[in-house]
Amino acid sequence: MEFSLLGPVTATAASGELPLGPAKRRSVLAMLLLQPNTTVSVAQLIDSVWEDAPPAHARTVVQGHVSRLRATLAEAGADAYGVSLATHGSAYLLRLPEPAVDTYRFGELVARARPEEAPAEAVGLLREALGLWHGPALTGTVLTPPLAAAAHALDERRLTAVEALARAYGALGAHDHAAAALLPEAVGHPLRESLVATLMLALYGAGRQSEAIEWFHRTRRLLADDLGVGPGEALRAAYARMLAPAAGGGDARGGRWTAGGAGRPQAPPGPWATPQLLPRRPAGFLGRDLELAGLTRLLSGPGAAPVPAAGEVALVTGPAGVGKSAFAAHWAHVHGDAFPGGRLFADLRGFSGGEEAQPCEVLREFLLALGTPGDRIPASPQAASALYRSLVAGRQLLVVLDNARSSAQVRPLLPAGARCATIVTSRSRLDGLVATDSARPLRLRSLGTEDGVALLGTVLGPDRVAEDPDAAAELVALCDGLPLALRAAAAQLTARPRWRLGRLAAALRDERQRLALLSAEDTGVAAALRASAARLSEDDARLLSALGTGFTRVVDASAVAALAGADPDVTRYGLDRLAEMHLVDEEATGRYVMSDLVKLFARRPSQEPRD
Numbered sequence: 001m002e003f004s005l006l007g008p009v010t011a012t013a014a015s016g017e018l019p020l021g022p023a024k025r026r027s028v029l030a031m032l033l034l035q036p037n038t039t040v041s042v043a044q045l046i047d048s049v050w051e052d053a054p055p056a057h058a059r060t061v062v063q064g065h066v067s068r069l070r071a072t073l074a075e076a077g078a079d080a081y082g083v084s085l086a087t088h089g090s091a092y093l094l095r096l097p098e099p100a101v102d103t104y105r106f107g108e109l110v111a112r113a114r115p116e117e118a119p120a121e122a123v124g125l126l127r128e129a130l131g132l133w134h135g136p137a138l139t140g141t142v143l144t145p146p147l148a149a150a151a152h153a154l155d156e157r158r159l160t161a162v163e164a165l166a167r168a169y170g171a172l173g174a175h176d177h178a179a180a181a182l183l184p185e186a187v188g189h190p191l192r193e194s195l196v197a198t199l200m201l202a203l204y205g206a207g208r209q210s211e212a213i214e215w216f217h218r219t220r221r222l223l224a225d226d227l228g229v230g231p232g233e234a235l236r237a238a239y240a241r242m243l244a245p246a247a248g249g250g251d252a253r254g255g256r257w258t259a260g261g262a263g264r265p266q267a268p269p270g271p272w273a274t275p276q277l278l279p280r281r282p283a284g285f286l287g288r289d290l291e292l293a294g295l296t297r298l299l300s301g302p303g304a305a306p307v308p309a310a311g312e313v314a315l316v317t318g319p320a321g322v323g324k325s326a327f328a329a330h331w332a333h334v335h336g337d338a339f340p341g342g343r344l345f346a347d348l349r350g351f352s353g354g355e356e357a358q359p360c361e362v363l364r365e366f367l368l369a370l371g372t373p374g375d376r377i378p379a380s381p382q383a384a385s386a387l388y389r390s391l392v393a394g395r396q397l398l399v400v401l402d403n404a405r406s407s408a409q410v411r412p413l414l415p416a417g418a419r420c421a422t423i424v425t426s427r428s429r430l431d432g433l434v435a436t437d438s439a440r441p442l443r444l445r446s447l448g449t450e451d452g453v454a455l456l457g458t459v460l461g462p463d464r465v466a467e468d469p470d471a472a473a474e475l476v477a478l479c480d481g482l483p484l485a486l487r488a489a490a491a492q493l494t495a496r497p498r499w500r501l502g503r504l505a506a507a508l509r510d511e512r513q514r515l516a517l518l519s520a521e522d523t524g525v526a527a528a529l530r531a532s533a534a535r536l537s538e539d540d541a542r543l544l545s546a547l548g549t550g551f552t553r554v555v556d557a558s559a560v561a562a563l564a565g566a567d568p569d570v571t572r573y574g575l576d577r578l579a580e581m582h583l584v585d586e587e588a589t590g591r592y593v594m595s596d597l598v599k600l601f602a603r604r605p606s607q608e609p610r611d
Contacts, residue, residue, distance in 0.1 A: 001073075001081035001096075004102045004132075005033055005102060006102045006103060006132050006133045006134065006137055007134030007139055008134065009030045009139065009141055011072075013076035018076050025068060026141050031147070033101055036096055036104075037093070038093070039091040040093070043090075045062045046062055047144065047145075047146050051142060066092055082100075110160075110164070115167040115171060116167065116171055119172045122165075138154070159185060163195055166182050169181065169202070170205060173205075176206045178198075178206075179202040179206050179208070182198060186215070190218070190219060190222055191226065191227070193235045200235075216231070216238070220235070236368070236374060275342040275366075278343045278400065281333040284455070285326055287455070288323075288327060295331050296335070312421055314423050315425075315430055315434065315440065315442065316444060317582065319446075323482075325425055329345075329400070331423070332400055339396050341419070344399045346400075348403050350405025351403055351532055351535065352531060359381060360381040363384040366388055367384065367387060370388075370392070372391070392417050397417065398422075399415055399420065399421070399422045401413055404428075407432035407437075411433070424439065427582055447481040449473050453469070456486060456489070464501070471500065474502075475489055478505060479508075479518065479597075485597065488524050489508070489517070514600055529583075537577075540574055543560075543578065545602055545603070547594055548599050548603035551594075554594075555575075555593075555594070556591055557571055557590040575592050578592075584598070
């Protein structure tokens with residue numbers, strides 16, 4: 001005869017599962033099974049059966065449930081299994097062999113597992129232990145405080161076993177298996193810091209560094225929002241370990257995880273961590289050879305080796321969807337070895353449709369990545385910026401500040417060292433950064449036909465593109481050569497393997513549906529342009545809409561002013577601001593060009609440029 005508490009409360013004999021009756025009777029049995037071979041008072045059972053104040057006849061009801069349980073066990077031949085339910089005054093005693101209860105077997109298996117010393121054996125033991133679970137503990141009982149507390153304690157033991165299983169996998173180098181075991185638990189228990197810390201190291205070990213770092217930031221925000229506290233020791237140590245594996249006493253990607261008490265990873269000492277915050281290398285990046293070489297020249301000092309850091313700031317700008325972020329990340333990965341002092345990266349969220357990142361928030365992450373303990377980071381943004389500059393002054397460091405909205409957002413994050421290099425990307429020209437910090441601009445433009453067709457080939461496969469090269473070239477033109485639009489078009493074709501390229505090109509010729517087709521879930525040209533338009537003033541938003549509905553692709557500032565009945569200088573200033581955001585291009589003095597996709601976006605009746 002076996003009893004289960006790790007899931008629905010059940011009793012099973014050779015004849016099958018026993019009929020235990022209603023929730024209150026199962027609750028009585030659960031309390032007896034939680035304390036096997038120990039007397040349990042009637043008062044304890046009453047507390048476990050009624051959520052509110054028990055009725056006057058509560059003792060009689062409990063006695064009735066015990067009587068029915070005794071009869072059910074007897075009918076299943078409990079004596080043959082060494083199981084009996086006896087009365088001891090005002091208490092009851094459920095005698096049974098301890099291994100008959102799944103909680104006992106679970107505890108024995110977990111106790112025998114030694115994740116760090118014998119990881120292969122531990123994986124088998126822990127998987128067997130976790131296999132005893134069939135749902136939330138004590139399912140089918142009444143949710144009274146005693147049983148809720150018992151269920152919570154059992155679930156804590158389960159989570160501890162999951163963490164131990166992940167450590168055993170990690171010690172074997174099976175980091176993907178560790179992450180797979182931890183991910184659903186971390187989703188269900190987002191504030192359990194030891195669990196998230198173990199998941200971060202598993203993801204990092206599996207080569208999924210950006211996911212690991214995102215879990216840290218997600219948990220940090222939850223802790224601040226829900227509890228008003230910062231990350232604890234386990235999270236901070238795991239975060240520091242990822243950013244400086246060499247200083248942490250072992251590499252999470254190479255095999256065993258160095259762990260201290262309770263399996264917590266140890267933080268690297270001192271403020272000289274080597275941060276590696278770059279996002280993963282962009283998949284399918286191609287072309288841009290001239291621009292990549294140009295960026296190398298911008299960041300190289302006179303007479304230096306291929307990619308030395310010379311205190312330079314490169315400003316990569318261009319319209320929405322042109323691939324600025326991927327371009328900067330690709331360059332940083334290709335030339336990362338030239339920066340032994342580390343690589344810092346931050347998404348400033350300037351054009352992400354939400355709240356932009358505050359410099360103080362980014363500075364804190366940079367200082368933590370550089371090994372500064374959280375309690376030693378200054379609260380003042382000015383002091384934090386000064387500490388940041390002093391820490392990186394002697395390093396050969398690369399800083400990538402992606403998706404910046406304004407020069408003011410960027411300036412506190414610029415390193416001061418002469419051997420540091422900085423790449424800033426933005427949809428805005430950030431003329432102020434050029435003026436005050438000598439940033440050296442590099443404009444990214446749309447892809448030409450050859451590179452655009454090649455991009456389609458990397459996603460769809462060269463054979464599919466070669467079937468209809470004319471349609472492929474037309475798709476590039478209909479997408480304005482924007483990598484974002486081309487990837488969205490390729491996603492449409494990937495989802496429809498029977499479509500030829502010409503069929504999608506024909507659909508895109510219909511201007512009414514072009515923007516909709518150049519979207520993939522929450523990503524696409526319209527979403528990117530909407531984020532840009534949200535940063536416009538009301539006057540500039542109206543001007544953009546007027547350009548989309550009342551003019552051809554090429555407009556003259558004087559003609560726009562005449563049609564609107566506005567002052568020519570005011571109109572010209574508005575057009576300049578649109579050009580600064582790369583929503584139009586000034587191809588000659590007073591002469592502006594709007595791309596087809598921007599024009600389609602600007603003329604949509606439902607277009608609401610402002611938040």
